[in-house]
Amino acid sequence: MSSISSNRCWATLLLECLTRHGVRHCCIAPGSRSTPLTLAAAAHPQLYCHTHFDERGLGHLALGLAKTLKQPVAVIVTSGTAAANLLPAVIEASLTGEPLIMLTADRPPELIDCGANQAIRQTGLFGDFPGRQLSLPRPTLAIPASWLASTLDEILGGGQVGAVHINCPFAEPLYDDVVLTDDPWSAELGDWWQGLQPWLTMSHAAGITPQGNWHRWRHRKGIVIAGRLTPEEGPNVAAWAAALGWPLLSDLQSHTGQPLPYADLWLSHPEAIAILAQAELVVQFGSGLISKRLLNWQAHCRVAEYWLIDSLPGRRDPAHHRGRRIIASVLPWLDRHPPGLAAPVARRQAASAYMPPVVAGANIADAAAGVDSRPVAGWATGLQRLVAVARQRIHLTPDVEAGEIWLAHHLNRLLPAAGRLFIGNSLLIRLVDALGQLPAGYPVFANRGASGIDGLLSTAAGVLRGGLEPLLVIIGDLSALYDLNALALFRQCQAPTVVLIINNNGGQIFSLLPTPPAVREQLYVMGQQVEFEHAAALFGLSYRRPESAMAVEQALEQAWQQPAGAGATVIELRTGSREGADAYRQLIAGMPSA
Structure with a gap:
């Protein structure tokens, strides 16, 4: 042949x-x-x-x-x-x-x-x-x-x-x-x-070995950190932490509902540091944390043991803690490590109401070991006051209408019902992680492995094609320019889709760096002075440029009414070059730090 x-x-x-x-x-x-x-x-x-x-x-x-x-x-x-x-x-x-x-x-x-x-x-x-x-x-x-x-x-x-x-x-x-x-x-x-089977089937041993002294640790003062999790895992981790009475420090990608939001603001507060210093165990689920304040606290925390549970291989801990690196899927691990009962807590569906288990008495294993089986209920409740302080500061922060701070803080109001969110990198994702609070289990997608700005629109197009739910894509102007021809992938969408471009004229995350202003503008920020109306027209997409918060909400509401098969709507939100970065810096500086 x-x-x-x-x-x-x-x-x-x-x-x-x-x-x-x-x-x-x-x-x-x-x-x-x-x-x-x-x-x-x-x-x-x-x-x-x-x-x-x-x-x-x-x-x-x-x-x-x-x-x-x-x-x-x-x-x-x-x-x-x-x-x-x-x-x-x-x-x-x-x-x-x-x-x-x-x-x-x-x-x-x-x-x-x-x-x-x-x-x-x-x-x-x-x-x-x-x-x-x-x-x-x-x-x-x-x-x-x-x-x-x-x-x-x-x-x-x-x-x-x-x-x-x-x-x-x-x-x-x-x-x-x-x-x-x-x-x-x-x-x-x-x-x-x-047939349907491979020619050669490769078998791999599976199973999760419970941590032998979990029945003791679950009655100590612990902290839960939630990194990148799935929409199914996040709500269950939140329910597990709540049942234990442990504070949950969670990432935007965690899908937990962030029960202690705005940690990027309050985590360096002396009171927060004093409260969290009482912890004896940290249990982290997932990796890829966004918040620099959370990463800094995580790097310097000193606890008796640090456990990191993630199904991906590798250490996944840039702070190199002494402890246990457990390569396992999150949901089965939770089943094998109940918060206070002999049997696992009933699994919670994403974005559904959680009813904590009723602890009727001592667990048999705990009683045999002479351990008080009553969980430590909310030992770090003082953190709620700091959350309230941070929320008040966000509300009092001067910001232009429909600016980046407004968008990050009110993003939950802009999401499509039963939809999905893809969010770009750099300043934008940091603002949403620091100032927002998304619904538990609401699907969030991002490229936070290498955290580059290349291919973000293309990745969002892949997310869109993988489901039938509406999709909101939020991306910066340089990221959009970097992958501009990917707008061709949004000409026909199987669900209503919005590409929301935050145009602050350049990579304004570099405005947070202590570099000389002239050098910063020329060699870091690199503002391009562009508008995206012609780019949308080039690929036959609808375009909107709202000037107020109400106009943003109206443009989104109209976009969510588009029929299946229509092209995406490009919404360009133009903001002052450094307004978002300056307001973020002021918020950080306004919270006392140790």
């Missing part, structure tokens, strides 16, 4: 193997060398194909899909710099755990390092950021189909976290009109083609 037959057979089997590991979405950029993969994906009945002309945006589109679907997403690109443009998405996925499968078409070995067109060394292109890497040989029918299937199953069936890179060299010819009527190579796999 010819090389084109070999290419076609290998690509068909490769895509089939991916579907056996849960892949249902494939993101494809145009290219010639990737033709065998593209045609195999297009012909597969279980794959939905997304396209984008920008490979960097394509990688982030897949990242957003993986975030919301909680499924592996495949990416197909051609050789050369097309493959290299996937690196930012690979890096982000390596830090936040989204399962991406990067299929990079390549030239065969004889065309590498000899001056051939569009041929670069792609093996190891992404360094050690992918969790697993596989460089396939040139397709040949001399290698059994069972080898390819079992090799792919080994790399895909190991409990994938982050990106997998599969480099796929194809020799020409890539195109012809040959119809394969007899394919003994694929037929070697027999009735496997009619």
